[in-house]
Amino acid sequence: MTLALTITGSGPVVDRLKQDRSAIRAGLTEHGAVLLRGFDVGGVDGFADAVRALAGEPLTYTEQSTPRSRIKGNVYSSTEYPPHAEIPLHNEMSYQAVWPLTLFFHCQSPPETQGATPLSSVREVYRLIDPSVREEFERRRWMVVRNYGDDIGLRWWTAFNTDDRAEVERLCRAGGVEPEWIEPNGLRTRAVRDAVHQHPVSGQPVWFNHVVLFHESSLEPSIREGLREIYGEDGLPNNTYYGDGGAIPDNVVDHLRQCYRRAATRFDYQFDDLLVVDNMAVAHGREPFTGPRKIAVAMAEPSQTPR
Ligand SMILES: [Fe+2]
The missing domain is CATH 3.60.130.10 (Clavaminate synthase-like)
Incomplete structure (x- = not known):
């Protein structure tokens, strides 16, 4: 293929x-x-x-x-x-x-x-991931934490296309997202998802998640440090964890990043x-x-x- x-x-x-x-x-x-x-x-x-x-x-x-x-x-x-x-x-x-x-x-x-859109088969990424790493994500799932702040990330009304808080809460509930208002104008959301899905047509397992892109180790090191100092670990625009809230070690995210790269074509x-x-x-x-x-x-x- x-x-x-x-x-x-x-x-x-x-x-x-x-x-x-x-x-x-x-x-x-x-x-x-x-x-x-x-x-x-x-x-x-x-x-x-x-x-x-x-x-x-x-x-x-x-x-x-x-x-x-x-x-x-x-x-x-x-x-x-x-x-x-x-x-x-x-x-x-x-x-x-x-x-x-x-x-x-x-x-x-x-x-x-450059400027290509590199592509990786996520069936292949799944295959390349160390089975013990994969198994851990299959068991613990993954969590995304997002912050919409005054001066960090997107504003919540932009992200949700509405300035009505009740509507945001309704959208969150419908999408399996837990909202937490951070006064005066901030919003923090958490959602736990599967890391591995079945492809709807082939039925094969696929690595389908934002664990790498949203993990803090995907930020430039100086930006990561600066943001952590100002906003704290749970105040970053995006961050990812295991589904039970446990930290995902940087070396695990590095391994996943390498698997995507090894599978990539451009x-x-x-x-x-x-x-x-x-x-x-x-x-x-x-x-x-x-x-x-x-x-x-x-x-x-x-x-x-x-x-
Ligand atoms: Fe994209």
Whole structure:
């Protein structure tokens, strides 16, 4: 199995997606990702139409974790982190009770150097993880703690798309999240999730969680130290623990990070590339980059397996 089946051609991409929908869906299931190259995507409207053609209506980005802006409708910019920063491999929204099953990336403007969306099969990541580490997560699960503060992380009303506290509490309950208001304007949330899931089509176990990306060891060391001094360990924007609240040692997170890297594959973006990713089969990240990188992102097909 090669990660990412590449389909090259020309003309409107939406026509190709409609014409070959079932074959492209089969390719996505088999390979975990499909790259459509050489086609005309047709800007942001064409991108949204491409999403609809393959996977239905693009989803709203809820319980936001990173700064990104809405380009139009439910098409968003990719995470607006500084270009020099790498974004570790992860599965979109795996910290939530419901996540998108399918992700779309559209290259509006390729970077000059690097800036790829590296991809790792999370079936392969699962296989590479030391069985004792895996077993511990299967038994203890994992917990995500998030802080929405006055001067740290996102503001809670941005993340939840509402300024109504009762509505936030309702959304939290519905999503298996425990909210704690930190007066005057802060919110801390905790959620315990499974670290390993079954892929909905293949039934195979997949490593599907945000343990690495949200763990404090993924921050630059000086930032990690500075934030801990000011806000305390439980006041970081994001942090991860075992499901019973126990600390995950840095060396365990390092091992997981290495497994993602060992499983990773990459390609250089070209203008109008359309990348489709099976979010439960394949993790994605972002390389550091130089140049005017613009990647639009859309999500589709909510999982409906809240736990
Ligand atoms: Fe992402």
